[in-house]
Amino acid sequence: MESHGKYISAIYRHMQVLIAAELAPYRIGSGQYIFLMAIASQGRTTQKELSEELLIDKTTTAKAIAKLEAEGYVRREPDPEDNRYQLLQLTEAGYKVVPDVQAALNRVKRKAAKGISDEEYELLLGLLKKVLRNVSE
Amino acid sequence: MESHGKYISAIYRHMQVLIAAELAPYRIGSGQYIFLMAIASQGRTTQKELSEELLIDKTTTAKAIAKLEAEGYVRREPDPEDNRYQLLQLTEAGYKVVPDVQAALNRVKRKAAKGISDEEYELLLGLLKKVLRNVSE
């Protein structure tokens, strides 16, 4: 009785390794790029929003943001209207690195999707979305 | 430009948590059950074989097997014909726990596959297999 779990796990681990290798030159780890790209695409945001959107534990988010900040890609400043929040935004260096990161991610994606048609890929995305909704509720 | 990576990663992390909770009563972690089930289905084997079949680094395999041995589910003995190998097999307790683990995995799978038809599920498996082949070569 075959299950998707084995494949999901193996794909995840291999993608982590591939992405880590691609992003090593920028000193961005496999655990940080999602946050960088999320901030890039939605501008000023908070850790809470990122956690909810990416379905990642808030403590994981905190640590990833701390690393991105240490590398100079993200700036943090307390929200003047509510000091519990830290407003996040990309720095100059952050904006500059985004296209390179995007290109690296595209390379990995092309490698992963080789031999899969656009229709099949859309189908895959749709099914994964459904599975994610199921396991995350 | 949407990609499967985000979903794969989120599904993986959520499944880890679900499986860990299901298997906690048996003191089997989310990193060990695959090995238990693999040994159960193929009988006497070695760490090398497991690593290759599951596409998992050999050091990860070593640690998982060590834990399963410590919990009394797996027995290890040196291969008399080649002392580099450790022959692995389930203990009594190992055989006894397999059905429970299988049932737990089935529960997680049913939850994950809710609202997905058998045909769609097969399609998903096929695509995941393709992606895995792509990223692991």
Add this chain to the structure above:
DNA sequence: CGATATAGGATGCCATTGCAACTAATATTC
């Protein structure tokens, strides 16, 4: 046969991740 290479496995180290528990700030309730 002896030297070198290769193979299975183990160990140390580090990155990622989630949970429990905590802190500080804002909301709510009496």
Add this chain to the structure above:
DNA sequence: GAATATTAGTTGCAATGGCATCCTATATCG
């Protein structure tokens, strides 16, 4: 308005997992 609850974020801890390195046993090559 003071006490309590909730919320955003942080810290410590433990589990998973890969890489570099090492050890020991077998293979190979001169």
